[in-house]
Amino acid sequence: MERSEKRGFASPRRLLAVAAAAALALLVPGCSGGDEPAGQPSAVSQEERGALPEATTYEKLADAPADPEPSAATDGEVLHPKRELVVHDAADGDPIAKLPVKQISSPTWVPVIAREGDWAQILLPSRPNGASGWINTAGDAVESATNDYLVNVDLDGYSLEIVKDGAPVGEWTIGIGKPEHPTPTGRAFIIASIKETVNDYSPIVLPLSSHSDSHETFGGGPGTVGIHTWPDNSFVGQANSDGCIRVTEEALNELVKLPLGTIVNIT
Numbered sequence: 620m621e622r623s624e625k626r627g628f629a630s631p632r633r634l635l636a637v638a639a640a641a642a643l644a645l646l647v648p649g650c651s652g653g654d655e656p657a658g659q660p661s662a663v664s665q666e667e668r669g670a671l672p673e674a675t676t677y678e679k680l681a682d683a684p685a686d687p688e689p690s691a692a693t694d695g696e697v698l699h700p701k702r703e704l705v706v707h708d709a710a711d712g713d714p715i716a717k718l719p720v721k722q723i724s725s726p727t728w729v730p731v732i733a734r735e736g737d738w739a740q741i742l743l744p745s746r747p748n749g750a751s752g753w754i755n756t757a758g759d760a761v762e763s764a765t766n767d768y769l770v771n772v773d774l775d776g777y778s779l780e781i782v783k784d785g786a787p788v789g790e791w792t793i794g795i796g797k798p799e800h801p802t803p804t805g806r807a808f809i810i811a812s813i814k815e816t817v818n819d820y821s822p823i824v825l826p827l828s829s830h831s832d833s834h835e836t837f838g839g840g841p842g843t844v845g846i847h848t849w850p851d852n853s854f855v856g857q858a859n860s861d862g863c864i865r866v867t868e869e870a871l872n873e874l875v876k877l878p879l880g881t882i883v884n885i886t
């Protein structure tokens with residue numbers, strides 16, 4: 620889980636230096652801020668805000684609307700909340716969560732999938748898979764950037780492709796979840812970058828916003844699906860993980876260069 624300092628994103632090297640590796644063992648299977656400024660949408664009291672769950676990989680947001688078009692393209696906009704923001708179930712709708720400034724040890728960057736004026740519909744890193752919500756971006760609430768990258772994962776073809784501005788950057792054969800613990804499909808995104816010091820299967824793990832459909836928890840964590848390498852190449856072209864996407868060292872070296880918030884289409 621990491622970051623790069625292009626287009627306003629934090630540098631991967633800086634994040635790796637401060638990443639909490641212990642969180643990784645609890646996250647990947649097998650394998651606050653103040654109030655929103657005055658003039659923002661319908662005020663949420665401190666008591667109401669305090670009762671809202673955080674939109675992180677550890678939470679399940681039962682009231683979050685599902686991704687309306689999980690196979691649709693976006694215009695590449697990604698947002699970083701400059702302070703904790705309330706997440707709503709619709710533009711100016713009911714509050715359902717609060718979006719923190721950080722995810723694990725990385726800064727929060729989320730992809731925008733729709734816009735209504737100052738309101739942005741974003742993908743969320745929480746269960747259920749494909750959870751989304753709306754935040755108000757007026758004023759200085761967020762930092763906005765354009766992400767030119769996209770990752771496409773073809774489970775049947777055991778392939779992962781990185782695309783930039785519509786042109787392929789590289790493609791690699793991968794390993795995926797075994798039949799009893801399949802890699803979940805849908806539109807996800809890279810939520811963080813963690814330098815691994817607990818396990819020896821990958822120097823860096825990129826956790827995604829998606830979670831295992833067969834593991835409610837794994838190793839004490841929430842069953843987060845991640846992208847990582849493996850000690851040998853026995854995984855290549857095989858379905859033998861607990862849901863994570865296993866990649867070669869060459870592929871990981873390219874993937875860690877991508878900005879947080881990069882969409883990963885898994886089909």
